[in-house]
Amino acid sequence: MKKAMISQLQSMQHLAAVAAGKTTDGKKTATDDFLVLLQQSLAEVNNIQQQADRQVNMVQSGQSKDILGAVVTLEKADLSFQLLLQVRNKAVKAYEEIMRMQL
Amino acid sequence: MSFIYSLRISAAGMSAQRRRLNVIASNLANQQTTRTPAGGPYRRQDVVFQVQPLIEDKDVQELESFKNKPEESDLMSVKVVDVITDSRPLVMKYEPEHPDADSQGYVAYPNVNPIEEMVNMLSASRSYEANLTMLKTAKEMANKTIEVLKI
């Protein structure tokens, strides 16, 4: 978790450096990786939520007796969504702080 | 959707069983009673249960959950409609010295069989417990539903 945040901060630093003209951006930057990371996380969270819905539907319509499975997946969906939100919040805060440093 | 009907029905069930229990207690207490205000010995009594469909309540429109028409209510409560006297023959015992002896020296004792009453008593209390469990379950389900509002 910390590693992910640090790598995101680094990619933001790189972005900031590029903006300040201190580095040339001749190659694919770490910001692309960050975007990809974000997209992947979103897709994963979405996936888990769909899986949770699917399992709940199966239990409620009587196709499955696995209440525990549905409950666990629901909790996973909740936690992963909250985690994503918190990461987003921290990343945005870090970005804002870096942007302030420009002055 | 509400649990009001479950609660009412269970309560009616408990009430009916309790009346039954009272009658059984009366039978057991009067096993040897040869003299009653009405004259003659005590005669065994029994309750008559009858189904009571809940249709008077016009907002039995929780029947949006049921398939049948509102007139044919699916909600079946119960009620003790009558307390009848057991018509089985009295127990005659030869006791010429007894003040209530008839001309032949026989005394008419109540037609109460204690074993039968005990079995009935167990059945009544078991049924009472079952209705009580239903009541508690309905209460718990209703409370948990309201808790959805928390967080």
Add this chain to the structure above:
Amino acid sequence: MTVNGLFDNTTKLLIKVMSLRSAKADIIAGNLANIDTPGYKARKVDFEQQLQKVVGILPENGLPLTRTDKRHLPLNGDLTDVRAVVSERQNDLAGFDGNTVDLDQEMAALAENKINYLATVEMLRKKLAMLKNAIVEGGK
């Protein structure tokens, strides 16, 4: 802005199942209240088949995402048409007085219905909590 659009199909399903199970509880209550009533026939409640038709037979994993809104699982048809169907229990328990209520059967049905209902309530609570979370956090 309508609030009804906030509930996805799974949430609507959970709410529907809650009212169906509540109806089932009423029928079980009637059976227990009439456990000693002469001539009373025990009744049961069915709705799972109807639900399965509406929800569809779902595969364990994976679902082809062919719908425009990838967030929601689809329903075939309307949940509001699903009703609790009351019918007589088929058992040969009719004693001399015609009563067919089996105490053990009813108590088992009572316990099962209760567990399922409470599980449904908790799942609904979780779905609503996630929804609320999304609304609250999204505003930050």
